[in-house]
Amino acid sequence: LILMLVMVGLLSLILGMGLPTTANYIVVSSLMAGVVVELGAQSGLIVPLIAVHLFVFYFGIMADVTPPVGLASFAAAAVSGGDAIKTGFVAFFYSLRTVALPFVFIFNTDLLLIDVTWVQGILVFITASIAILVFTAGTMGWFLTKSRVYESVALVLIAFMLFRPDFVMDRIQPPFQQVEPSAFTEALGNAAEGDEIRLVVSGPDFDTGDNKETTLVLSVGAGSGEERLANFGLLLLPEDGVVKMDEPSFGSAFSDSLSSFDFYGDDPVQIASVQAPSNQMAKEWVFIPALIFLAFIAFLQRARISRQGVPA
Structure with missing residues (x-):
């Protein structure tokens, strides 16, 4: 997945x-x-x-400073009287220091204030501001004073924890629990209104015939399991422990998402796995150890400044 994003960025x-x-x-x-x-x-x-658009647009805009066609770099070189190619390379390497930002758009949509409250939005603004400053300090090798290698690595890790607290929390407590496909309707009925259930669908591709998978996110509404299933327009055909799927109703929520599957081939389209939400702690708890770790790095550098008389 990361390789795919890197290739798309390039x-x-x-x-x-x-x-x-x-x-x-x-x-x-x-x-x-x-x-x-x-x-x-x-x-x-x-x-x-919107996160995808910002991701690709960020790298598209980076082309303005990237040689050999960096128009902004050529304009800056004309003003400064410097070499255009050298100016472009310097600008490109400086812009690489913020290249983590578009990846954060993809993996942590809270930064785009999607589905967050006012309090969460303020918290995201504060932590993201700290994170980008810490990330810059880590990559530049200077925080309160010149950083040692392990301090720079620690600062980058702290920035990662602030940017993606969900990654750390998911390793402590998984956000979803696996449910047998045969129990999908029951899990749908047991889910609270507003929860999200992830459905992994596998089957033959309509164009190539090759087997592929896609993930659907079902935002649970009101009603029983059967009523919720009908609202999504999904038609299930349980058979011998396998939950096959018929072509969804025209105009339903997932008719477009599943349109690339061949529902009439020899191999069935079926539910590969079901992920129901689990009781996970709020990911914001990760900010506390990250900030404590940051304070510890600051303490080490201040102690070194006092001991060596190095100006901050």
Whole structure:
């Protein structure tokens, strides 16, 4: 998945070369955004479309400072009288220090204030500001004073914990529990209103016939399990312990998402796995050890400044 995002970023960088901002966005979003959504769903990553657009647009805009076609770098070199290619490389390497940001858009949509409360939004703003400063300090090798290698590594890890607290919390407490496909309707009925259930569907591709998977996110509404299932337009056919799926109702919530599957081939489209939400602690608890760790690094550097008389 990370490799796919890196490749999409590189392609967006190439596609954005020599284009003005508006044309840049139109090109990269129309050509690359769908790739991230489709491949992300196959890998189990559900990404809001706005996050995908910002991801590809970020790398498209980076083309303005990337040689050999960095228009902004050439303009800056003309003003400063410097070498255009050297200016482009310096600008490119400086912009690499914030390259973590578009990946955060993908993996932590809270930063885009998607489905957050006012309190969560303020907390995200504060922690994200600290995280980007800490990440810059880690990559530049200077925090309160010149950092040692292990301090720089620690600062980058702290920034990662602040940017992606869910990654750490998921390792402590998994956010979902596996449910047998045959118990999907029951799990749907037991879920609280507003919960999300993830459904991994596998089956033959309509165009190639190759087996593929995609992940659906079901936002649970009101009603019983059967009523909720009917509202989603999903038609299930349990058979010999396997839950097969018929083509969803036209115009239903997932008719487009499942349109690339061949429901009439020899191999069935079926539910591969079901993930129901578990009782996970709030991911914001990860901020506490991260900030304590940051304070410890600051304490070490201040002690070194006092001991060596090195100016901060």
